[in-house]
Amino acid sequence: MKKIIFYKSLTALCFSFLFMNFFSCATLKDDVQVSTEDSLEEDAMTLLEKRVCELDAQTFMGMPSDSSGANLTRLLEDAKAASSSVQKAQYAKLQALQGRIYLMEGKRKKAKECYTDSVNTYKGEVQGVILANRLSLVHSLDEEAAKLSTSRDKALLTLEKALQAYGENQYAASLSLFDTAFISLPAFYKNAYKDIRAKAWEYRNITGSEKAGTDLLKKTTVTVGELLVIACQENEKLQSLLGGSAASQNTLYRKACALGFLSSVTEESALPLENDFCSKVLAARFFWNVHAYLTGMENTAPYTEKLSKRKASPFQDLPFGNADFDAVMGCVENEYLNLKDGIHFEPESSVSALLLSEAAKKLR
């Protein structure tokens, strides 16, 4: 038995030797088949880039990761499949994108490895610069942008700067950079980052560095007490009327009640409580009363009189005779608060802190 095995082995060895004589050692290696058409399709790369930036935008906004888990996996698979490409620049880009995904997952070490691999493969890939920036390896994005050649690459770094400015609460600058970048980038970038850009637009007038004040201004609904705080922050006259800058919310509330700022114009109604939800109509009541006080207006219900001959209210959702009709009219005419569509006031809707702050600035 052992002999048979020995002869079989010897025969195999002989054949192997003969075979090796015919072919050089190099040709024994398996062929590596690469098709540029399969993996380097521009559409595929665009799709990948699109998905990465969608995910990036979600992560930036702190969206729940469970929805992106599957996306993450798919993206990683896509990236790996495509990375067999021989196109160095594209490989470097994929590695950088993969690094960004790792970073989103919190795998910083792996992200760094991807960055090193990307840079070693091809220098000057903008995704590599973005990854480096996320890894805090970039001294100045402006300097990096100067090294880039295409306007698209430069726009991508402008987008990166927009995100950075947003993170630093510089919303006006962020908005400006977003819009500048979007001019030169494909539409999917605008779609992916539209929510962050919309927030930057909404917060564009927030300039204060104090976190407490900034947080309050970002609120989409506020209480009556918060309305008073916001109004006093933005209007010095009101501040001195209601007890100065150091006054507590409760003090402001009490003084506002005492001055009749929270009372309806035409009929007695229950005063809202300090922690009550501040509806649009309540805000209108407050602004109109302050306006009347500051301008020395004697008749705070001029519209009820002037419009008495009209059959219907100009607002479809606020009838004549409503206790706050004059307040709403006054606020709309003086542009403290606007109608939704020229017909509806939506009295019970909420008003964002930023809108209230803008209105308070107009009080003179």
Added chain:
Amino acid sequence: MQTLTPTAKWRTNFMEEQHHTEQTKKKKKPFFIKLLTGIFWLVLFVVLLLLAGFIFSALHKKNSLSMLPPDYSLHLHMDNAWKAVNPLVDLEAADIILSQPQFLSLRPAFMSWRTSALRQNKLVALAASRKIDAALYTENSFTDFIAVVDLSFLSLATRLLPLYKSLINVENLYYIETTLHPGVEKFFAFHVSNDMTIYIKPIQNTLVLSSNLELFERAITIDNSSSYSKDALMLIKTKTENPIHVIANASKLSSTLLTSTEDNYMLSQLLPLIKENTFSLISFGITDSRIKAEANIPLDPPENSSLSRLVTAPSKLPSLPARLSDRVQYYTLINAGSLEELKNAAFPLLPPEKKIDSLWSTGNSLCKALFNTSLEDLLFSWSGNEFAVLGMEGVDNPVFAIQVRDEKQRQKIFDRVISSIIVKSDTSLIVDGMRLPQLMLPSFLQALLGAFNINLPSAYYYVHDGYIYLSLSPEPLSALYSSSAAGSFIAMKEEWKDVQPRLTRGTSLSLFYNLAQSTPFFLRNDNVLTQILDLYTIGRTDLALGNSNLSLTLNAVSRHSGDLRSLNGFPLELLGKPSPYTIAKQTKDGPFIFWLEDQTKLSALNTVTKEKTELTLPDPCFITENTSTSDDSYCIWASTRRGEVYLINSSLQIKAGFPITLSSTPSADASAFAGGLAVPLTNSSLALVETNGKTRYVELPLFGSLKAAPGVLGENIALYDKSIMGSIFIVKNGVCINEDAPMEVSGIAFGSPALMEQKGSLLTAFITQSGELSLWRDGRMETGFPKQLEGIFFHNLVASDSYFYALSSDARLFRISPKGEVLIVQIPNASAENPFLCVLEPNKNKISHVYVCPDGNAIYGFNEKMELLTAFPLAGWGTPSFMDTNGDKRAECFTVSMNNTLNAWNLR
């Protein structure tokens, strides 16, 4: 016969005398006629004298060349200085050069000349259309020159100079009389700087200028005409299609240049090839769209020179460019001879420390030992005459291409090399069905290549269509192959054809670059040359040899159609938050941009001198351009929140008599109109402030209040009384013309009405927030109105001469004709709840465009057909302003950005 009494006789005599006197009087010419005749003769005499003077000046002339000593390095000749230099003034490249700090002081004068009406003046053109010969002498310094201006008949003025020289009073210009310089006793000296004085002397029909006194003396005292050879004279007189032609003493110029560039061993070895003391013709032309240059340099290689063979053989037409893929972004092609000839020519030029001969002989012995063949056989037996380095977009590693003369021999040599034990080869990689073998080059070959700064430790390669292509990475090879296989060749591209030399002829060295897709690494700098080259995106240089002559051609073209770029010096970082508008105004002190920061700080920037001035006003304010014709020296109105009105000039000085304090505080922003400034006030009136400070108040029967800047058209001012029961008032010449019958509006709205004049009627258009569009002709509602537009409108209408425009909150731009026809364009992915909308006439040529800034930092521009304008959208917030600041007859666009910058966009 009747006898006359003595009285009658006397009377008769008297009558006769009277008659005689009258006759005499009649015969004598009146004084007036005499005077006119006298003047006529005098004028005729002067004209004839002048004519004689002009003719004499034109005929009595001296040859310009006789005043240029022939030992110059460069001779510049312009048949017509005006035609040659005037177009250069408009070049974009001039803007770049003059934005450099060292030239900034020249910028105002340059810009003022660029925009000057004198450039259109035929007399100025005639005066400047002179022949100029200038020569540069590089013996001592690069600033030594002589220029001879042939004034022709205009030299009459300089010939008469002794008569009026005492009247000349120009700063830093001195008249010098000296005996120190025989032959040049009297001349002018113009002191330019501490380092430079220009000496000037008119001689016959010419004006001689020089920066070197010794050269100046030589020019004036020595007749150099006989010093020029026949060939040199012929070359100088050669007519070229370019307005400027330059004759260079190539050997002299090169030796000076090479001395100044210190140690360039290889180039200095090439110097002896250039024929000494012969002249070469360089013709040169530059426009905004193209640079063309051609030069011919006679060569005289020493017999023992290694380059003799290469230089004397005429260049052949290379065949590689026709085979190159369009993925190639830049290339260098050598087609001067075989590899062996190149080796023989190049090795002696290499610095001795490279020890190339020793490297070669070592390599040769190793080659023989390892491959059983000589290095000559290994390299020369199969290679042809064409060698190229190709660069591609997005790829770090270049591709080397070598022509294969004998493919069988190449295969034989490669097989021999690959089968050896020391050369590793890998043939496993297949890209797109094409096998790309990899070859590890032996160290002696690497060392040889290293002498030429080529690093190729291992190379992927493929052979195709008579050429072998090698690269460190397979990526560019696969791209090259696949695009060539798809039939995409560089030679088919329009941009490549654009830079082809005029005559198809052989080339020994060819360089090509294309910046349209990306910038090659060697141009990734921010210096002046790179900025200028960046204007000419595609370029090609060819060098051809033959008949002991070297001809050089350069062709570069601009392919920046519809390109948008920032003006030099912009964007400007601002310290404060800007208000969302700028004012661009051409003032008598130059072009200015005005803007407001933090609502109180007014800034003015002279866009030519880049000088910035600031004025801080005591209260938050609004600024607008003074459009009144009565006093345009004060160009800016500012109205503060407290009700003070300022009139300010470009130096930001407040006009005497201002500020004016109004009777009440403003309820909205003000608007400038033909008569001054209209300020809506909180006390239900409109203040009209004139430029002389006179203020009138127009009381208005308002139900609500004025919450927006008035709409204006000439003297007409339209105001919206904002209220649920709103109405529109028209104020004209200080009177409300419809006080009793205002135009009524149902529903609330934003902004002010838009006005348009049509066939003598005043059209007033207005839209409510809910989209009810009204149009009144002379106060009467037009048929078909009010009309409902779909959308919510947070901005009111604006008007051009023919259309009204509205913008809905979902960023749809409506164009409405006075007949009520509506055309809509959607601005993608945008909202417009706080928008800016305006109609402007950027080039002041009666062509208006509508500009929209939806919610955000992007401005869109549309023409009347609602087509998006070239270069838009562009980054900016609010309303843009336009002004031609660089004199190119096309307005630049100025905007502010929300990230506190001031932008200036060149829209050409």
